Amino acid sequence: MKGYAMLGIGKTGWIEKERPVCGVLDAIVRPIAIAPCTSDVHTVWEGALGDRHDLILGHEGVGEVVEVGSLVKDFKPGDRVIVPAITPNWSAVESQAGFSTHCDGMLGGWKFSNTKDGVFAEFFHVNDADGNLAILPDGVDPAAATMLSDMIPTGLHGSELADVQYGDKVCVIGIGPVGLMGVAGAALRGASNIYAVGSREACAKVAKEYGATDIINYKNGSILDQVMEKTKGKGVDKVIIAGGDVDTMDEAIKMLKPGGKIGNINYLGSGDYIKIPRVEWGYGMSHKSIIGGLMPGGRLRMEKLVSLMLTGRLDPSKLITHRFEGLDKIEPALMLMKDKPRDVIKPVVIIK
Ligand code: NAD
Ligand code: ZN
Numbered sequence: 001m002k003g004y005a006m007l008g009i010g011k012t013g014w015i016e017k018e019r020p021v022c023g024v025l026d027a028i029v030r031p032i033a034i035a036p037c038t039s040d041v042h043t044v045w046e047g048a049l050g051d052r053h054d055l056i057l058g059h060e061g062v063g064e065v066v067e068v069g070s071l072v073k074d075f076k077p078g079d080r081v082i083v084p085a086i087t088p089n090w091s092a093v094e095s096q097a098g099f100s101t102h103c104d105g106m107l108g109g110w111k112f113s114n115t116k117d118g119v120f121a122e123f124f125h126v127n128d129a130d131g132n133l134a135i136l137p138d139g140v141d142p143a144a145a146t147m148l149s150d151m152i153p154t155g156l157h158g159s160e161l162a163d164v165q166y167g168d169k170v171c172v173i174g175i176g177p178v179g180l181m182g183v184a185g186a187a188l189r190g191a192s193n194i195y196a197v198g199s200r201e202a203c204a205k206v207a208k209e210y211g212a213t214d215i216i217n218y219k220n221g222s223i224l225d226q227v228m229e230k231t232k233g234k235g236v237d238k239v240i241i242a243g244g245d246v247d248t249m250d251e252a253i254k255m256l257k258p259g260g261k262i263g264n265i266n267y268l269g270s271g272d273y274i275k276i277p278r279v280e281w282g283y284g285m286s287h288k289s290i291i292g293g294l295m296p297g298g299r300l301r302m303e304k305l306v307s308l309m310l311t312g313r314l315d316p317s318k319l320i321t322h323r324f325e326g327l328d329k330i331e332p333a334l335m336l337m338k339d340k341p342r343d344v345i346k347p348v349v350i351i352k
Pocket of ligand 2: 036037038039040059060085150151
């Protein structure tokens with residue numbers, strides 16, 4: 001089969017590989033719709049995870065099951081399925097402890113395009129099919145459903161990590177597709193003011209549609225000054241970080257009220273340390289907490305999140321700015337994610 005791969009740091013291209021083999025608990029899936037992610041860009045062009053050779057990229061997609069292992073109970077060939085970007089080993093002790101993302105070691109639930117071939121191929125392998133796949137309900141657009149693999153669960157996880165409560169003032173730093181789902185998550189959880197930090201007009205418009213009350217352009221001056229001015233010097237209750245770099249944490253801590261929480265879902269592709277400002281962190285005594293997380297993945301989350309789409313509470317199709325047809329179009333789609341022209345939020349490639 002053919003697949004679009006990371007050939008080495010900074011290099012991508014098409015390769016031929018054997019079709020993956022299905023274990024007794026697993027499934028082999030053919031993609032119906034796939035999407036490139038900013039994480040693929042960090043992995044390839046920043047070499048963020050270290051070198052990878054001939055590793056098929058991609059971790060966002062919906063597909064059709066073509067084969068299942070003998071112990072798979074709930075899925076069969078022909079089923080159309082949602083595939084989460086994170087596919088934990090659900091019997092690992094870390095999963096039993098509530099950290100499926102870190103099954104079998106830190107970030108171990110992230111397999112596609114990290115430790116095994118991803119979804120930008122004619123076929124891909126899904127471990128623990130009963131624990132990780134979810135049926136794609138009839139009537140849900142497969143292109144929109146690709147946002148369930150990663151953008152929706154990750155953005156919403158940002159609002160979970162920040163523990164957004166009714167009436168909270170929330171700042172969402174970075175409003176690419178992940179941050180936009182962070183805005184939507186904060187609104188769903190009852191935030192009052194949502195300050196969305198971004199510079200692209202296309203993203204700002206969609207941020208308002210998902211519930212942002214104010215747009216803060218970081219190119220017009222310090223984010224911190226702008227947030228402090230809007231909150232009359234008090235700061236915000238919660239911060240969701242979905243963009244920026246190792247210096248962004250400094251601003252997030254400074255804009256946070258004592259007792260506030262920061263949920264980081266940004267993938268820090270470079271830099272060695274993150275600085276915490278001593279004074280604004282209350283000399284170590286501010287009760288300002290920081291938690292960063294890879295979204296937990298798995299079937300239950302996919303089933304719950306697709307029900308938000310079915311009930312009309314969340315419409316991810318606003319994220320999709322570019323649609324391509326045919327597996328070979330994953331290359332231009334990925335380049336859009338890499339180059340980020342101003343009009344792009346998220347491209348999707350439809351295969352059937
Ligand atoms: P994106 O590049 O489309 O969006 C990032 C946003 O951050 C943009 O709006 C950009 O303008 C803004 N930004 C850049 N520099 C900034 C700065 N200095 N201050 C404030 N804002 C700044 O990316 P995306 O696709 O939305 O993904 C966001 C991040 O989430 C990426 O790092 C991605 O790899 C990561 N990610 C994490 C997970 C997870 O499970 N935790 C999953 C998927 C993606
Ligand atoms: Zn992704």
